[in-house]
Amino acid sequence: MNDLIIIATGSLVAISCGLLGCFLILRKMAMVGDAISHAVLPGIVIAFYISGERDSIVMLIGAGLIGILTTFLIEFLHQKGKLQSDASIGVTFTWLFALGVILISYYGRNVDIDQDCVLHGEIAYVPIDLWITEGGTNLGPRVLYVMSFVTLAIIVFIKIGYRGLFFTTFDASYAAAIGISTVLWHYLLMGFVSLATVASFESVGAILVVAFLIVPPASAYLLTNKLPKMLMLSVVFGVLSATGGYYLAKSLDGSIAGAMATVSGLLFALTFFYTRLKANPVTSSSPVLQES
Amino acid sequence: MIQQVQNPILEIHDLSVSYDRKPVLWGVDLSIPKGALVGIIGPNGAGKSTLIKSIMGLIPLNGGYVKLFDKDLDDVREKVSYVPQRESVDWDFPASVMDVVLMGRYNKLGLFSRPRKADRDAARFALEQVGMQEFAKRQISQLSGGQQQRVFLARALAQQADIYFMDEPFAGVDAATEKAIIKILKDMSEAGKTVIVVHHDLQSVAKYFDWLIMLNLRLVASGPTDKVFNEKLLEEAYGGKLTLLTEVGQLIKQEKFPGIEK
C-alpha cells in the first residue's frame, strides 16, 4: 500500500510538472522553471512562518505569489534593465534562493522546518503524513490530496487554455496582432508552474522539481512533432520515471526522489540514442522533397 | 512627396516610435486609399518592420495615432491581418500546417471554441490559394523556407480580412512562388482589399505595387508609384548608395517609367 502511495504521489508530481514543462521548453524558458523552483523557497518559509503549518493554503498561495514575482523580476531586469535574459534569471533566483536559505536557518531553530526536507523533499514520509479530520476520521495521506488537486487544476488549465498557450508560444506577435494577451498567458503559465513547484516541494523537494519539469518533456520533444502527443508522452515518461525510480531506490536503499530524477535522465538518454539511431540511416539516403 | 487621400483606409498621423529612447521613426504622416497594393521600401534598419508593428499595436507609440477604417485597431481587429517576418518564429515547433493556418480563424471564433467545418474549409481554401493543399497534414518542421512563407500567407488569407500587413513575404521564396503570391495579392487588391507589403527588391517594385511608402527613419515619400518611384526620392531614402542608385537609374530608363520621363 505504501509503495502505491509513494508511486502515485511521484506520478502526480511528474504529470503536473511534465505538462507545464512542455510549454516551458517550447518557449525556450526551461531555465525559468529552474529559477522558479529555487526562488519559491523564501515564499515557502515565510508562509510557513505566518501560518505555522505545512499543509496550509497560505503556503501554496505565498509561494505561488513569489513564483510570479520571480518571473516578473526576470522580465523586468531583461526588458527594462537591458540585462541578457540568462543573466537576469541568474541574478533573480540565486538571490531569492539565498534569502530562503537564510530564513530557514534562522527560523529553523524554533519551528519544525528543515533545510534538507525543503530542498530535497521526503517522499518516503508521504504515507505517514495523514489527513485526520476533527472528528478523528483518517482520510489518508495529505500530500496525495494536495497533489491530486493541483494535478487536476493543471490538466483543466491546459485543456481549456490549450489554444492560448499554443498561439502565444508559437507566434507571440501574431497572437498579439489578433488580440490575444500574451502577457496574461505568460503569467498564467508561470503562476501554474509556481503552484506545481510549491505543491511538489514536500515530496520531491524544491530542487529535483526541475528534473520533472524539464526532462520528461525534453524526451517527449525528441520523439514527436505533434504538440498533443508531446504532452501525452511527457506524462508517460513522467509516470515511468516515478515508478521506475521508486523500485530503483528500494533496491539500492537510496533517496527515492533522487532515483526518480535519475530514471527520468536514463529514459532521456535512451530516447536520445534511439532517435539518433533512427535518424542516421535516414539522413544518408534522405529523399529530396519535391515542391510542386 | 507625401500624397494624402480622402477617406483613407489607413491613416497615420504624426507617428513617432522609439526603442529605449532611441527614436526609430518620427513624424510619420500618411494615408492610404482603399484597395491599394502598397509597397514599403527603404534600406535595412529603416524602420519598415517597426512601422508595421506599431500599426499592429505590438510596440508602444511615442506620439501620434493610427486609424484603420477610421477607427482604433481594437475596434476592427478582425478586419486586419498580419504576416510577421518568417524568422520571427521557431519552425521546429511541434505543429502541423493545418494547426498554423487555423490560427487565422480564431479572432472570429474565440480562443475557447473548437474550429467548425466552415473554419476548416476556409483554412483548406487558403492553402489551395498558395498551392499548399497537399501539405495540410505535414509538420511545419518539415517545410522548406518558401513553403513556410506560404503557410504564413495562408494563415493570413484564412482570416478573410480587409486589410493585410505583410513583412517581407517574398524573402526566400523562388521566382515561381513569388509570381503566384503577387498574383494572389493583385487579385485581392482588385477585390477591394488593401495589401501593404514590406519589399526589398527594387527591380520589381514598379511592376508589383500601385502605391509606395519610402522610409528611412522618417517618411521620405508616400504616393502612387508613378509619382514617387524616381531617382531623387530613392536617393533620399537610400542615401547615396551609388552603385545601387545607378542600377535603379538604369532600370528606370529601361522601363521608360512614365512618372520619370517628364
Ligand SMILES: Nc1ncnc2c1ncn2[C@@H]1O[C@H](COP(=O)(O)OP(=O)(O)OP(=O)(O)O)[C@@H](O)[C@H]1O
Ligand atoms: N527590439 C528592438 N530593440 C532596440 N532596437 C531595435 C529593436 N528592433 C529594431 N530596432 C532598431 O530599430 C531600427 C529599425 O528596425 P526595423 O526592424 O524596423 O528595420 P527594417 O526596416 O525592418 O529593417 P530590415 O530591412 O533589416 O528588416 C533599427 O535601427 C534597429 O536596430
Ligand SMILES: [Mg+2]
Ligand atoms: Mg524588417
